[in-house]
Amino acid sequence: MFVVMALLVGALYAAAFYLLLARSTVKLIFGLLLLGHAANLLIFSAGGLVRANPAIVPSGVEAPLPGYADPIPQALILTAIVISFAVLAFAAVLVKRAYVESGTDDSEEMRTTEQ
Amino acid sequence: MLLALPIIIPLLTACVCLLLGHRARLQRALAVLGACGLLVAATTLFVRVWMDGVQILHVGGWQAPFGITLVADVLAVLMVLVTALMHLAVTVYSLANVNARRQRYGYFAFLNVMLMGICGAFLTGDLFNLYVWFEVMLIGSFVLLVLGGGRAQMEAGIKYATLSLLSSALFLAGVGVIYGITHTLSMAHLSQRLALVAETDPWLVVAASVLLLLSFGLKAAVFPLYFWLPASYHTPAPAVSAIFAGLLTKVGVYALIRVFTVVFPASDYTLNLLLIIAGLTMLFGVLGAVSQSQIRRILSFHIISQIGYMVMGLALLVSPGPATQRLGVAAAVFYIAHHIVVKTNLFLIGGTVRALTGTERLVQLGGLLNQVPWLAILFLIPALSLAGLPPLSGFWAKLAIIKAGFEAQQYTLTAVALFAGLLTLVSMLKIWNEAFWKPAPEGETASENSGRRKPPPRRLALLVAPSVALAVLTLAIGLYPQALLSVSQRAARELLNRRGYVQAVLVPPEPSEQPELGDDRS
Structure with a gap:
C-alpha cells in the first residue's frame, strides 16, 4: 500500500510540474490543483497508513479506545483542502481577468512587466 | 490575551471595513484607527516581553504540544512592532495615494487581512499554523496586487500568485x-524530537529542512528563486509596493531564522548551502539593480540583494564559536529591522516622486533638486542608509554583518558583501543623479505644466508625513544604534538558547506530567 501511495504522490507531482511548466495559464491552474493534491496525499501517507478505528471518543469514556488512527494528518489535510479551494478560486478568476486584459493565455507573451 | 491582539485588531478592522461597504470616508477613518490600535498593542506587547521574558498563549486552553501556541519572544515582538509602524505609515500614505475607487473596493480590508497574516506568522509557535498564516497573508497580498486592474497588474498577479x-x-x-x-x-x-531523530538519521532531517528552505527561500526571494519579485512589485499602487517591499520577503527571512535556529538541529550541509545562497543573492540582486532604469524596479532588485545580507547573518551559524554565532544572528535581526524601515520609506518616496511628476522612468525625470529640494534630502537619508553610509542605520547593520563575517573567517563572503554594498551605493547615486541632480529633460516641462497638476497641499502632506517619520526613525537608529543593537542581541541570545525556548513553551504548570505528554500520539 505504501509503495502504491508513494508512486501515486510521485506521479501527481510529476504531472503538476509538467502542467506548471506549460505556456498556457489555464494549465497553470490545473498544475496548482494537482500540486495541492500531491502535498495532501504526501501528508496522508507520511502520517502513517494503518488500518485502525476513527479517533472518536465513545460516550462514557475519557479517551478514544486503543487502536485508533492518528487524526492529525486528516485535520491538516482538511485545512489544506479548504485553503487551496479558496486560493484556486482566486487563481481561476485572476487567469480569466488576465486573459481579458492582455488577450492571451500564453505566459510567454505576458512580459509587459519585465521590460 | 495581549498576545492575540496583533492578530485580532487587523481582523476586526478588516471585517468592519468590509461591512462598511462602499463608504470610503468611514473606511479611511477606521483604517487609521486600526493601525494606531495595532501600534499601541504591539508596543505594549514589546514592553511586556522585554520586562517579563517570553510570553505564551495556549489558544483555546489546549496545552503546548497538542494545541496551537502563540509564542512572543523578543524577535517576534520586534518584528510585530516594526510591522505595526510600517502599517501605520503606509495606511496614512494610502489616504492620499490609493484612489477612491480602490478604497471603496476593499483596499483597507485586504491590507488588514494581509497584516493579520504577517502578525500571525511572527507570533505562532506551531509549524502548520505558520502555513495557515502564510496563506492568509498571501490571499490578502494577491488582492492588493491586482486591485485596480490593468494588464501589468494582472500579469504580475499571475507570476506572483503561481510562485507563492x-x-x-x-x-x-x-x-x-x-x-x-x-x-x-x-x-x-x-x-x-528532531534533535533525537538527527542523532540516528541526520539526512532525513536535512531532507525535510531543505523542503522548508526551498519554500521560505522562494518567499524571501533568494538566489535563484527571486525572479518573480522584480516582475511584480513595481506594478500596483506605490503604497502597496511599499508595504510588500518592507514586509513580505522579510516574513520569509523570519521563517528561515526561526526554523534554522529553534526548530532544526544545526547541520553543516544546510548552513553551507545558505552561505552560498547568501553570497549569490547579494551579488545578483545588486547587479540587477545596476542595470535597471525605473525607480521602483531598481528598488525591487535592491530588496533581493539586501535579503542576501540577512541570510548571511543566519548562515554564519556555521562557525563553531557561540559568540560569533550570536553576533551573526543579532546582525541579521538588526538588518531586518533597519531594512524594513528604510525600504518601505524608499518606495514611499518613489511613489511621491511619481505623484509629483507623473513618471518613475529615470529618463523622463530630472531637476527635482531645484523643484523640490526637501524631497531630495528626504530621499538621501534612506538611500544612503541602504547603501550603508555612516551615521545612518544601514552603516551599523552592515558593520555588524561584516564584523561577524570576519570573526567567522568567511573572508570571500565578506568581500562579496562589501562589493555588493559599493554597487548599492552606485545604483542609489544613479537614482540621485537622474531624478534629482540632472537638469529636467527638455520638452518634459511643457507637458508637465499642461498635463499634470500638482497635488494639493493637504494631499502632499499625507504623502510626505510618513516618509519624514520613517526618515527620522532611520536617523535615530543611526545616531543611537545601541538601543536596536541590544534588542537584536537579546533576540539572538534567545534564539540560540533552544532549551530556554522549549522550556518556556512546553513546561506546563504541572511539570510532573511532562514525560507522558508527547507519547500519546506516536
Whole structure:
C-alpha cells in the first residue's frame, strides 16, 4: 500500500510540474490543483497508513479506545483542502481577468512587466 | 490575551471595513484607527516581553504540544512592532495615494487581512499554523496586487500568485514529512524530537529542512528563486509596493531564522548551502539593480540583494564559536529591522516622486533638486542608509554583518558583501543623479505644466508625513544604534538558547506530567 501511495504522490507531482511548466495559464491552474493534491496525499501517507478505528471518543469514556488512527494528518489535510479551494478560486478568476486584459493565455507573451 | 491582539485588531478592522461597504470616508477613518490600535498593542506587547521574558498563549486552553501556541519572544515582538509602524505609515500614505475607487473596493480590508497574516506568522509557535498564516497573508497580498486592474497588474498577479502557491505547496509537503518523522507540529516539541531523530538519521532531517528552505527561500526571494519579485512589485499602487517591499520577503527571512535556529538541529550541509545562497543573492540582486532604469524596479532588485545580507547573518551559524554565532544572528535581526524601515520609506518616496511628476522612468525625470529640494534630502537619508553610509542605520547593520563575517573567517563572503554594498551605493547615486541632480529633460516641462497638476497641499502632506517619520526613525537608529543593537542581541541570545525556548513553551504548570505528554500520539 505504501509503495502504491508513494508512486501515486510521485506521479501527481510529476504531472503538476509538467502542467506548471506549460505556456498556457489555464494549465497553470490545473498544475496548482494537482500540486495541492500531491502535498495532501504526501501528508496522508507520511502520517502513517494503518488500518485502525476513527479517533472518536465513545460516550462514557475519557479517551478514544486503543487502536485508533492518528487524526492529525486528516485535520491538516482538511485545512489544506479548504485553503487551496479558496486560493484556486482566486487563481481561476485572476487567469480569466488576465486573459481579458492582455488577450492571451500564453505566459510567454505576458512580459509587459519585465521590460 | 495581549498576545492575540496583533492578530485580532487587523481582523476586526478588516471585517468592519468590509461591512462598511462602499463608504470610503468611514473606511479611511477606521483604517487609521486600526493601525494606531495595532501600534499601541504591539508596543505594549514589546514592553511586556522585554520586562517579563517570553510570553505564551495556549489558544483555546489546549496545552503546548497538542494545541496551537502563540509564542512572543523578543524577535517576534520586534518584528510585530516594526510591522505595526510600517502599517501605520503606509495606511496614512494610502489616504492620499490609493484612489477612491480602490478604497471603496476593499483596499483597507485586504491590507488588514494581509497584516493579520504577517502578525500571525511572527507570533505562532506551531509549524502548520505558520502555513495557515502564510496563506492568509498571501490571499490578502494577491488582492492588493491586482486591485485596480490593468494588464501589468494582472500579469504580475499571475507570476506572483503561481510562485507563492508553489512555495506554499512545498511548505505543506515539508510539514507533512516532518510530521511523519516526529508526530508533532509544535516548534518547541519539534526542536526536541528532531534533535533525537538527527542523532540516528541526520539526512532525513536535512531532507525535510531543505523542503522548508526551498519554500521560505522562494518567499524571501533568494538566489535563484527571486525572479518573480522584480516582475511584480513595481506594478500596483506605490503604497502597496511599499508595504510588500518592507514586509513580505522579510516574513520569509523570519521563517528561515526561526526554523534554522529553534526548530532544526544545526547541520553543516544546510548552513553551507545558505552561505552560498547568501553570497549569490547579494551579488545578483545588486547587479540587477545596476542595470535597471525605473525607480521602483531598481528598488525591487535592491530588496533581493539586501535579503542576501540577512541570510548571511543566519548562515554564519556555521562557525563553531557561540559568540560569533550570536553576533551573526543579532546582525541579521538588526538588518531586518533597519531594512524594513528604510525600504518601505524608499518606495514611499518613489511613489511621491511619481505623484509629483507623473513618471518613475529615470529618463523622463530630472531637476527635482531645484523643484523640490526637501524631497531630495528626504530621499538621501534612506538611500544612503541602504547603501550603508555612516551615521545612518544601514552603516551599523552592515558593520555588524561584516564584523561577524570576519570573526567567522568567511573572508570571500565578506568581500562579496562589501562589493555588493559599493554597487548599492552606485545604483542609489544613479537614482540621485537622474531624478534629482540632472537638469529636467527638455520638452518634459511643457507637458508637465499642461498635463499634470500638482497635488494639493493637504494631499502632499499625507504623502510626505510618513516618509519624514520613517526618515527620522532611520536617523535615530543611526545616531543611537545601541538601543536596536541590544534588542537584536537579546533576540539572538534567545534564539540560540533552544532549551530556554522549549522550556518556556512546553513546561506546563504541572511539570510532573511532562514525560507522558508527547507519547500519546506516536
